[in-house]
Amino acid sequence: MTGAQILVDSLKKEGVDVIFGYPGGSVIPIFDALSHTKEINVILTRHEQGAAHAADGYARATGKVGVCIVTSGPGATNTITGIATAKMDSIPIIIISGQVQTKAIGFDAFQEVNMAGLAMPICKHNFLVKKIDELPLIIKEAFHIARSGRPGPVSIDLPVDITIASLRNYNYPKTTSLPGYKPTIKANPHQIKKLVEAINHAQRPLIYGGGGIIGSGASQEVLNLIEKTKIPIVITLMGLGSVPSDHRLFLGMPGMHGKPSANYAMNDCDLLIALGARFDDRVTCNLKTFAKRAKIAHVDIDPAEIGKNVKTDISVIGDLKNVITTMMPLLKPGKWNEWNRKTDALKKKYTLKYNQKQNEEILPQYVIDRISHLVDTDTIIATDVGQHQMWTALFFNHRKPRSLLTSGGLGTMGFGLPAAMGASIAYPERTVISISGDGSIQMNIQELATCAINKIPVKIAVLNNSYLGMVRQWQELFWKGNYAKTCLKQGPDCPKNCSGPRKNCPYVYRPNLVKVAEANGVKGLRTEKPSEVDSVLEEGLKTRGPVLMEFMVKPLENVYPMVPPGKSIDELILGKD
Amino acid sequence: MQKHTIIITIPNQITILTRIIGLLCSKGCNVKNIIGAPTENPDIYKLHLEIHGSKPRVELIIKQLNNLADTLKVVDISHNTNYISRELLLVKVNDINKSSEIFQLINTFKAKLVDITRTDITIDLTGSSSKIDRFIDLLKPYGIKEFVRSGKLALKGNQ
Numbered sequence: 001m002t003g004a005q006i007l008v009d010s011l012k013k014e015g016v017d018v019i020f021g022y023p024g025g026s027v028i029p030i031f032d033a034l035s036h037t038k039e040i041n042v043i044l045t046r047h048e049q050g051a052a053h054a055a056d057g058y059a060r061a062t063g064k065v066g067v068c069i070v071t072s073g074p075g076a077t078n079t080i081t082g083i084a085t086a087k088m089d090s091i092p093i094i095i096i097s098g099q100v101q102t103k104a105i106g107f108d109a110f111q112e113v114n115m116a117g118l119a120m121p122i123c124k125h126n127f128l129v130k131k132i133d134e135l136p137l138i139i140k141e142a143f144h145i146a147r148s149g150r151p152g153p154v155s156i157d158l159p160v161d162i163t164i165a166s167l168r169n170y171n172y173p174k175t176t177s178l179p180g181y182k183p184t185i186k187a188n189p190h191q192i193k194k195l196v197e198a199i200n201h202a203q204r205p206l207i208y209g210g211g212g213i214i215g216s217g218a219s220q221e222v223l224n225l226i227e228k229t230k231i232p233i234v235i236t237l238m239g240l241g242s243v244p245s246d247h248r249l250f251l252g253m254p255g256m257h258g259k260p261s262a263n264y265a266m267n268d269c270d271l272l273i274a275l276g277a278r279f280d281d282r283v284t285c286n287l288k289t290f291a292k293r294a295k296i297a298h299v300d301i302d303p304a305e306i307g308k309n310v311k312t313d314i315s316v317i318g319d320l321k322n323v324i325t326t327m328m329p330l331l332k333p334g335k336w337n338e339w340n341r342k343t344d345a346l347k348k349k350y351t352l353k354y355n356q357k358q359n360e361e362i363l364p365q366y367v368i369d370r371i372s373h374l375v376d377t378d379t380i381i382a383t384d385v386g387q388h389q390m391w392t393a394l395f396f397n398h399r400k401p402r403s404l405l406t407s408g409g410l411g412t413m414g415f416g417l418p419a420a421m422g423a424s425i426a427y428p429e430r431t432v433i434s435i436s437g438d439g440s441i442q443m444n445i446q447e448l449a450t451c452a453i454n455k456i457p458v459k460i461a462v463l464n465n466s467y468l469g470m471v472r473q474w475q476e477l478f479w480k481g482n483y484a485k486t487c488l489k490q491g492p493d494c495p496k497n498c499s500g501p502r503k504n505c506p507y508v509y510r511p512n513l514v515k516v517a518e519a520n521g522v523k524g525l526r527t528e529k530p531s532e533v534d535s536v537l538e539e540g541l542k543t544r545g546p547v548l549m550e551f552m553v554k555p556l557e558n559v560y561p562m563v564p565p566g567k568s569i570d571e572l573i574l575g576k577d
Numbered sequence: 578m579q580k581h582t583i584i585i586t587i588p589n590q591i592t593i594l595t596r597i598i599g600l601l602c603s604k605g606c607n608v609k610n611i612i613g614a615p616t617e618n619p620d621i622y623k624l625h626l627e628i629h630g631s632k633p634r635v636e637l638i639i640k641q642l643n644n645l646a647d648t649l650k651v652v653d654i655s656h657n658t659n660y661i662s663r664e665l666l667l668v669k670v671n672d673i674n675k676s677s678e679i680f681q682l683i684n685t686f687k688a689k690l691v692d693i694t695r696t697d698i699t700i701d702l703t704g705s706s707s708k709i710d711r712f713i714d715l716l717k718p719y720g721i722k723e724f725v726r727s728g729k730l731a732l733k734g735n736q
Contacts (some may be wrong), residue, residue, distance in 0.1 A: 116592065117595070120595065120596055120599050121599050121600075121603050124646070125645075125646045125647075128592065141646075145646050178647070179649055180587075180645070180646060180647050180648050180649040180650075181646040181647070302644065303640050303643070303644070304641045304643070304644050306640075307633070307636070307637075
């Protein structure tokens with residue numbers, strides 16, 4: 001068998017049924033081999049970054065390993081943002097990049113780039129295949145590393161001569177040979193006992209859940225845990241959906257744009273139990289004042305996360321699902337107590353509001369709210385990065401795990417559409433909506449054609465405020481309203497330090513997104529009127545193929561609540577309403 | 578800022594060294610010296626590193642080094658008295674006129690005279706890092722032309 005055939009067979013053995021990719025000189029043999037197999041659906045994206053994000057979206061939605069194959073040189077470098085995105089959010093993807101011939105490596109051959117060196121700092125692990133005999137074991141190990149322990153991206157750099165070389169005795173290995181890699185799954189019973197005691201004795205415990213709940217597949221266990229103990233829970237952006245947003249113990253997303261109930265509870269609790277969360281700066285805000293009244297307990301599969309940002313009093317290293325299952329029988333059932341009444345009162349006092357009735361322009365929050373009401377519980381939402389992402393986190397009713405695909409760690413604009421594509425390929429029967437801003441959507445807009453041609457029925461909702469809204473919001477609040485280069489309509493005649501839309505602003509928004517959609521074979525809809533939001537959404541959702549719905553929203557709307565940078569988590573700006 | 582001596586056990590592959598150095602760089606770690614050499618098992622290498630950093634930062638780095646899929650073992654021996662450590666120094670001294678005083682130092686420190694020419698004396702010394710520091714300090718008046726030191730190597734004691 002040739003190296004390319006071995007690769008394809010190995011991928012099949014690992015259960016891969018779809019690959020996102022882009023061919024090029026050094027991966028022709030691989031794409032050739034792929035074209036002779038029925039079991040693997042190969043989706044040709046229009047850019048390698050799209051392929052990497054699509055594999056990532058597929059992995060986030062399914063929990064399986066997403067696979068992306070690209071060519072050497074620029075093909076490989078174009079995946080870098082995608083790999084880094086997956087690394088920051090612990091998503092299992094495998095990036096297979098072609099490489100120039102083994103003998104040409106290091107001689108600056110055409111389309112040669114040191115992918116092993118480039119990928120190293122942004123991967124969980126990476127391989128450069130040097131001999132064909134190594135190939136089967138490398139693939140086996142790549143999948144094992146990507147999906148086990150704390151998941152993450154793995155890069156395989158594969159020289160073209162190896163893909164055409166032959167190996168006589170090919171057998172896909174059953175085991176790996178990684179003596180230095182042994183993720184801790186089962187936690188130390190002593191650590192668990194300490195945590196159980198702390199929970200049983202806490203007066204004001206609070207669970208701070210993160211993406212690890214979803215990564216570990218522990219949503220049901222967390223739900224059982226909070227329902228038994230009546231401990232309120234806050235969930236980060238990466239963990240949203242692991243407990244339904246309308247659950248009575250759910251206090252909201254914490255952090256910079258967190259709900260006041262979540263943020264106040266964090267600084268008021270006496271035991272903060274972090275479950276698969278990493279005390280990210282967007283959650284903790286000012287570390288000096290963060291959860292100062294609480295003992296910190298941290299359950300994580302990655303020992304390097306313990307004590308990284310916040311000093312931990314109780315640490316449990318292990319797989320979350322395993323840890324909770326072990327803890328459950330030892331935990332005392334809780335009653336609705338003083339602490340619950342307090343957090344519940346906070347939740348009721350600080351509900352998120354917007355006032356569409358008093359606005360002639362569409363409010364972005366209203367669009368998210370309507371989407372949330374109109375879709376069924378199976379819907380998958382992908383987002384890009386910016387204001388729309390935060391509004392989606394705050395105003396959408398997240399009901400199920402693996403249903404919100406968003407770049408939380410790296411904050412990658414342009415992630416949404418390709419990620420939604422990946423999810424839609426995995427679940428063609430489910431509604432997949434990519435909620436985007438007008439800035440973000442343009443960063444991977446070429447994938448509209450991929451959706452149209454492959455009949456991928458992604459529904460794209462663009463909240464167009466003609467600004468790079470989140471940056472503009474920071475400029476408004478912290479940079480004296482100087483909207484330097486955040487207005488997408490700004491032309492050569494505009495004042496350099498523009499501070500908002502002028503009455504006679506001569507510029508129109510470019511590109512015309514509806515026309516772009518239609519040029520790509522995607523249905524385009526647009527509205528500027530609040531009264532038409534529902535009808536546009538309904539039309540979009542009932543359309544069979546891909547649709548782009550553009551909502552011209554109020555340009556200067558801000559995301560609130562907000563903790564200004566450097567401030568404490570409870571120093572929230574609540575907004576005007 | 579503290580000095581930490583770390584021993585990393587790895588399989589004999591150059592890519593692993595790149596990965597380790599890359600990780601140290603990405604964490605803003607200040608590597609003072611690094612030695613890598615095979616052990617009694619030719620497939621296993623031990624890297625001895627001396628790094629500077631605050632305790633929490635070094636702790637994080639050690640955990641992340643441990644997380645790498647191909648490191649076999651990472652230990653910080655800085656505060657472990659159960660390790661025997663040695664360093665090698667090669668030094669060239671200029672002031673040939675005071676050779677008798679230099680020889681006296683060589684004898685006192687149980688160093689070795691490696692080479693002597695009309696212009697300089699070359700000495701080698703093996704010992705603890707502090708012994709080497711002191712030797713260099715005492716040689717300074719005689720004009721040190723050049724010196725190289727290996728960095729610390731360590732082996733666990735029998736206790």
